[in-house]
Amino acid sequence: MTRIGIAGAGAFGTALAVTLASAGRPVTLWARDPVFADRMMQSRETPRLPGIVLPDPVTVTAELDPLAGCETVLLSVPMQALAGFLKGAAMVLDARALIACCKGVDMATGRGPSAIIAETCPRATAAILTGPSFAADIARGLPTALTLACRDPRRGAELQERLSTPTLRLYRSTDITGAELGGALKNIMAIAAGIVIGAGLGDSARAALMTRGFAEMQRFACAHGAEPETLAGLSGFGDLVLTCTSAQSRNFRYGAALGKGAWFDPDVTVEGAATARAVAAIAQARGIEMPVTQSVAQVIDGQRSIAEAVKTLLSRPLKEE
Numbered sequence: 001m002t003r004i005g006i007a008g009a010g011a012f013g014t015a016l017a018v019t020l021a022s023a024g025r026p027v028t029l030w031a032r033d034p035v036f037a038d039r040m041m042q043s044r045e046t047p048r049l050p051g052i053v054l055p056d057p058v059t060v061t062a063e064l065d066p067l068a069g070c071e072t073v074l075l076s077v078p079m080q081a082l083a084g085f086l087k088g089a090a091m092v093l094d095a096r097a098l099i100a101c102c103k104g105v106d107m108a109t110g111r112g113p114s115a116i117i118a119e120t121c122p123r124a125t126a127a128i129l130t131g132p133s134f135a136a137d138i139a140r141g142l143p144t145a146l147t148l149a150c151r152d153p154r155r156g157a158e159l160q161e162r163l164s165t166p167t168l169r170l171y172r173s174t175d176i177t178g179a180e181l182g183g184a185l186k187n188i189m190a191i192a193a194g195i196v197i198g199a200g201l202g203d204s205a206r207a208a209l210m211t212r213g214f215a216e217m218q219r220f221a222c223a224h225g226a227e228p229e230t231l232a233g234l235s236g237f238g239d240l241v242l243t244c245t246s247a248q249s250r251n252f253r254y255g256a257a258l259g260k261g262a263w264f265d266p267d268v269t270v271e272g273a274a275t276a277r278a279v280a281a282i283a284q285a286r287g288i289e290m291p292v293t294q295s296v297a298q299v300i301d302g303q304r305s306i307a308e309a310v311k312t313l314l315s316r317p318l319k320e321e
């Protein structure tokens with residue numbers, strides 16, 4: 001059985017390791033901190049996923065070399081760390097199938113994961129695994145369906161086969177741009193939905209925001225060459241619904257804290273914050289209308305209060321839907 005590599009032993013990388021190993025695939029899970037990796041290897045546990053036990057086929061290591069023995073490597077480091085990680089690991093990872101599981105847009109370059117893979121590991125096959133999937137659910141063996149996007153349909157079909165498990169049902173797509181932008185943009189909308197709920201604006205306002213946010217996601221993604229059908233699928237609409245409606249989402253919880261004026265732990269991974277800034281800048285430069293994204297970026301950066309942002313959104317010129 002081909003060994004699968006996973007780079008990034010946070011909540012999601014570990015959850016994927018658990019589900020793949022439970023389905024009988026041997027997994028090498030790379031963590032950047034040797035002490036953490038050693039402790040996880042011995043204890044078979046991680047504080048990121050309380051109550052979950054690592055199955056035997058998972059090997060945890062802080063050495064990059066073992067990943068060279070894996071033809072397929074899932075990348076589950078946070079988006080803003082992806083370029084730096086791949087630059088350092090390119091010698092080991094180039095020419096492999098690299099499947100990005102991170103959701104976002106790189107602030108420094110405005111690029112998504114597939115462009116970063118292409119730049120740092122030019123001989124690799126880039127793919128995206130994305131869709132509605134909380135790490136805790138995946139690790140507990142609860143079922144979900146995800147999108148596996150790869151430009152090469154033959155390689156995509158191979159990866160779909162290799163990474164599907166009895167509880168993870170993967171649908172294939174060749175629209176890598178649509179898949180990665182759906183996952184990136186829905187996090188911005190989840191922050192906005194959290195703000196709406198945290199500020200006490202109500203469920204009707206959240207539904208309206210999700211709908212207009214989805215229109216915004218489609219506008220941005222299609223301007224970048226995505227297919228509208230991809231945005232309407234698991235990687236876009238599916239994940240938008242999940243993260244805008246569940247307090248399991250860190251993006252939603254962060255937004256809710258902003259809405260309430262409450263403190264939020266800065267060590268928690270909230271991908272939508274950096275992505276809102278990156279997307280707002282691109283949208284402005286390219287003249288793409290993104291009022292929700294602009295408002296989220298301004299609220300996060302303290303340039304606008306929530307009351308002002310809501311007033312601005314509601315006082316935009318009346319138009320057709």
Ligand SMILES: NC(=O)C1=CN([C@@H]2O[C@H](COP(=O)(O)OP(=O)(O)OC[C@H]3O[C@@H](n4cnc5c(N)ncnc54)[C@H](O)[C@@H]3O)[C@@H](O)[C@H]2O)C=CC1
Pocket residue numbers: 008009010011012013031032048076077078079081084085101102103104133134135136268269271
């Ligand atoms: N947690 C979830 O439910 C899901 C997460 N994702 C995505 O997976 C990605 C990772 O998220 P999580 O695992 O949840 O985050 P996490 O915060 O639980 O873990 C992030 C991991 O990356 C490591 N890391 C941080 N900076 C690094 C660097 N510079 N180099 C190497 N490793 C570094 C950390 O040590 C940590 O182990 C994010 O893009 C997220 O959107 C996708 C689907 C579900």
Ligand SMILES: O=C(CO)COP(=O)(O)O
Pocket residue numbers: 103131132133134135187190239242243248249250251252269270271
């Ligand atoms: O992307 C996710 C679920 O599909 C996880 O969302 P959060 O990063 O907001 O927790």
